Each structure stands twice: as structure tokens, then as C-alpha cells.
Amino acid sequence: MSAVPPYPWQNATWRQLAQARAVGRLGHALLLVGPAGLGKGAFAQSLAQALLCEAPTGEGSPCGRCRPCHLVEAGTHPDLMRLAPEEPGKPITVDDVRNWRARSGLTAQLGGNKVAIVAPADAMNASAANSLLKVLEEPTPDTTQILVTAAPHRLPATIRSRCQRIEFGAPATEATLGWLQAQRPAAPVELCLQLAGGAPLAALALAEPAVVQARTRCVGQFAAVAEGRENPVKVAEEWLAADFDRLLDWIGGWLADLVRLRGGGRAARLHNPDQAAIFQALAARVDSKVLFGLVDQWVQTRRAAASNLNRQLVLESLLTRWAAALPKASHRPT
């Protein structure tokens, strides 16, 4: 049986829900809310298994041995439905929700509970959300809807108000460092956790050796573009192959550090403390107007990132602007 809850930093939340269930106070609609990288999806899966298990333990965990448990783990339980986009960026459609509405109105095939996991719930388009609202307004017995989202504000207020909200926050660093170290013994896990804003699974992805190397290389290229040693268009072309959202995060962290250092901030408080020397050297010479123009451009890009951006143009334009950030050596008196 897989661990329950799936990650150690979820223990308190799990206990809270198990207790609510034990006294019959677990809602028929749950909204799991919190930033990406905390394992909300895996938590939802474990919770669904606990709801479908024939013999949950005293702590409310699934037994891992009964037929429903096996079917959940195999992904073939007939009374567990996953509503998810066909591929990332696509919506959850009204047909998906109608399918669930029809099923939730029928008797459970295994005679127990029926559970739907809607993840990410903010991927529902307007008609899908409307359709789900009807299910939430007229709950069927023995039916639970588990909605998972990092962006609850994108859900209609009518849906949010009908759900029991369960908050997932970034856990305390001490709670996750040991876990991260066990997964990636050779990686700079403390730095990765900081870069990931405290989200352990996002930190785990950053701690991949290839990602650690890529980040160091990108910082070096970023500095080289400002110093006129690398061509911004060529660097943009290379960066296109990287994970775009992660790259945007990195660039945001670099710009934030430059702003902080420019304002007299201490190196110890940086997003990128391991690269402090590079950013200190850049911050000492950077043109404030160019820097703040870049920050504005980055904010706009981040806002638009969900829609269809021309990523090559975005990176070229950011880097070309950045290439003008330092006074060039040729202007120095000889």
C-alpha cells in the first residue's frame, strides 16, 4: 500500500479530515486549495481511496488490501471518476461533468461511495462549472466531489461557497528538508526548497541534477548577455527548449534579486543566494530604468503566460532589453 497521507507534511491535514469523517462532518464537496508542488493531487487520490475502502483503519486510512483499494490503485474503480483536461491547457468540458452527474445519480457499482476528483478544478469552462454546481446544489447520498486547485479565484464563487475548503500551505522547512535530502542526497536541497517557495515537490523537480546544471548555466548566460558576451537572440533560442514556466520563475527571481541588491538589500536574503556574487556585480552597474522596465515586462508576461504566447518573441524581447542594462565598456575612457 502507498503511504497515507502520501507526504509527511500532510499529516495534520489528513488527521483533521479523518476526524471530520469519523463524526460525520466531512462535506460532500471538498476544495483542496494551495500552491503547486505540495502534493494536493496525490492527497486527493488517497482521500478518494479512503472513502471507497471497505475496511479503513482507525486513523481513517485505506486498508490497501480490499478489492476497492486494489481497484483505486489500479485506476479502474468504477465508482471513482477523474475529471481532468485531456491535455494541460485544455478545459474540463461540460460533457465530462454531465457524465459524472449521470453516474452520481445511480447506485454505486460496488455498493459503497462514489467519488469524483476534479483536478485542476479551475480548468472547468463556464458551462462545466455550471453543470457541476447543480450536482453540488442537490447532493446525492454517498457521493463526494473532491476539487483540487492552485487558483481558487478562477472558480465561480457559487462553487467555492458550496465546498468545504481545505488549505494546503508551504510546510515548515524543517518538516521537508529531511524528506528532500532522502530523495536527492547529492542535491543542494535547501537552496532548491527556497527557489521553490517552500513547495517540496517543486523543490524535488529543481533538485534534479540536470535542472541544477541548467539553472547555473542560465544565470551565467543572463550575466553574459548584459555584459555583451552573448547574443540575446541566440540565448533566447537556446532557452526555448527549457520548461517555460520554470524559466519565467527563474527570471523573476533574478530580477527581484537585482532590485533588492540595488536597494541595498543583503545578499543573505536573496532568492538566489548561491549566485550572489554574479548578481551583486550586475546590480552595481545596472541601469535602473532598464531594470524596472524589465520587471514590468516580466509581470505582464507572467500574467499572460496561461494564454498562447509566442515564447520565442517573449524571451528575445526580455533578453534584448536586458542586453542594454549595463553601460558598455566601449564608453569608458581609455
Ligand SMILES: [Zn+2]
Ligand atoms: Zn481497503
